[in-house]
Structures are given as structure tokens and as C-alpha cells.
Amino acid sequence: MATHTASKRQRAAVANQHFEQGLVTATFGRHVSVLCDDGVERLCHPRGKKNQAVVGDRIQWSLSADQGTIESVLPRRNLFFRQDDMRTKSFAANIDQIVVFLGAEPEYSDMQLSRALIAAQAEGISAIIVLNKHDLTDLFNRSWQRLKPYRDMGLTVLPLSLNAQAPFGMEALAPLLKNRASLVLGPSGAGKSTLINTLVPMATVHTQEISRALNSGKHTTTSTTWYWLDETHSAAIIDSPGFQEFGLHHIQPAELAKWMPDLAAHMGACKFHNCTHMHEPGCPVQTAVEDGGIDENRYRIYQELFDFLDNIPSYR
Ligand SMILES: Nc1nc2c(ncn2[C@@H]2O[C@H](COP(=O)(O)OP(=O)(O)OP(=O)(O)O)[C@@H](O)[C@H]2O)c(=O)[nH]1
Ligand SMILES: [Mg+2]
Ligand SMILES: [Zn+2]
Secondary structure (H helix, E strand, C coil), X not given: CHHHHXXXXXXXXXXXXXXXXXEEEEEECCEEEEEECCCCEEEEEECCCCCCCCCCCEEEEEEECCXXXXXXXXXXXXXEEEECCCCEEEEEECCCEEEEEXXXXXXXXXXXXXXXXXXXXXXXXXXXXXXXXXXXXXXXXXXXHHCHHHHXXXXXXXXXXXXXXXXXXXXXXXXXXXXXXXXEECXXXXXXXXXXXXXXXXXXXXXXXXXXXXXXXXXXXCCCEEEECCCCCCCEEEECCCCCCCCECCCCHHHHHHHCHHHHCCHHHCCCCCCCCXXXXXXXXXXXXXXXXXXXXXXXXXXXXXXXXXXXXXXC
């Protein structure tokens, strides 16, 4: 009884204690960099073994020596993440949009692009696509063609060049980054860090300089980082490490078509309410694929993903 009272009193003390707050700007293993509300950037550590905070989280922290201890993570508006068979890989929390950042080279994967867009749809986060390296004309035009289905489904797709000798497209992109927090993600080498360096001169993010002969001077991004775009902190841009495989293990196969706007546009009149749009008769999605109303490649991606998600052995 006595212990019970003591722990109750202890809990009340903790609840009444006034902790400082801050914004998680980067994570390094279990340690996080926090821009505290007093304007100081501090390294903070979790109390337990595991760190629960991700970039974009607001946390409560307390001072310990010259560093901080994370006391709690405040409720999130959203969390953008990948899910493999083993792990959840969080990109960031409390974001307003994702910018899927591709380059004319290296060649991007339609499957991975589609997966990132599906994850954003499922989390209710809006997305835009940027195709960088406009200066590499032939490669660029080929990639631009491949993005037609995404433009047709109503997504904003912007051309860009960050090449200082041939800049292009920033005046169209810049307004879309105002007054919001944008997470930039995409394959390694597309130019994500170059974009952040262009927009945030103080950032000096290491960019990947490919020296094929020696493979030296290669600076690929290894941690997700939040940068304020302006002094009033009205807009932010988040750099992230390039990824190869965007895991979607958290998506239910029956929900998949709903998160693909080009398919979803046709599925209202399916004969069966639980139509998989794969082999059922009277399915307008399959008719649209035959008529060219849905891009064949996008439908192939749907089929492949559906089969994959439907065959994950698990707790479902
Ligand atoms: N030709 C051309 N090269 C570019 C452009 N933008 C960036 N690059 C180059 O592309 C390479 C990769 O750029 P990064 O910004 O490091 O790419 P990243 O997407 O951050 O890559 P990771 O950190 O590995 O995910 C660098 O050598 C850049 O100089 C562009 O518009 N045109
Ligand atoms: Mg980078
Ligand atoms: Zn159907």
C-alpha cells in the first residue's frame, strides 16, 4: 500500500513538473538532435534503451549536464514510414507533404515510386514529384515520358535542374514549399541534398560526388535532417537518405487499389464489393486497362504488389 502511494505521488510529481519542449531535427541511432525552444540545439538521449522520437517530433526534455534527456514525445499529426518484414523505418513525423525526388540519372524505379506514393496516400499526406537533372537532356526526356501516368492521375510533376550552369524550374518548385514542412525522399544520387544546399545556404549538406575511378569523395546522406527554410520558421525541408526498397508491409492488399488514384477512379462500379480487380467479371478496372484508361505498367505494379502483400505470412 505504501509503495502504491509513493509511486502515485511520484507520478503526480512528474506530471506537475514543467519540462522544456523542442523539435527533433535529426536522429543518430538512439540519440537525437533537438532544436530546443530556447533556441539552443542539444543532443538528447532516451531514458530507456530505445529511442521513440523521430525527426519532426516535438518532445519534452529535461537538462542533464549540458545535454538533454527525452521525457516524452508529444502526440503526432502523422508519421511517414516504410515497413519491411522486420522493421518499421520512420522517415519523419508531422509533415505536410512528401516530395518524391527523382533524377534523370540514376534511372528511377516505377515500382519504388509507386510504393512511396501509396504510402503517402495511405497516411493522408499529399505528394508531388520532382524530376531533377533537366540539363541531361536525352536522359531527362526519357524519364519525363515515363512519368506521364502520374501526371495523368492528377499529380504535380515538376522538371528541375540544380546544375549551376543550367538552372531550371526552381521558380515553379519554390512556391510549393512555402508555409509547410516537406519531406524530400527518393533514390540515392537524384540530387536531394543538392536541393537542400541550394535552398538552405547554411546547410552544407554533403552531396554525393561520384568519382568512378576511385570511388572517393562520395558523400551519401546517412541521416534524415530537418532544415528551416526561413528565419520565421514558416517552412521546412527534410533531407533523407536515398532508399532502394520502399517496404509496404503495413498495407492491406484489399485496400491497395484505393491508394492508387488511377485505379480508384474506376472501381466504384465493380460487380463484387470485395473485387480484387484481378480476375473478377464485371470489373471496370480491368476494362479500363484493356481500353488504355489505366496505364498497363501501373496495373502490373498493382498486380505484383497485391500478390506480394496477399502472400505475406503473418498476424493479419
Ligand atoms: N547534371 C546534374 N547533376 C546534378 C543535378 N543535381 C545534382 N546533381 C549531382 O548529382 C549527384 C548526387 O547529388 P546528391 O544531392 O548528393 O544526391 P542525393 O539524392 O542527396 O543522394 P543520397 O544522399 O545518396 O540519397 C551530385 O554529384 C550532384 O552534383 C542536376 O540538376 N544536374
Ligand atoms: Mg543526400
Ligand atoms: Zn474490380
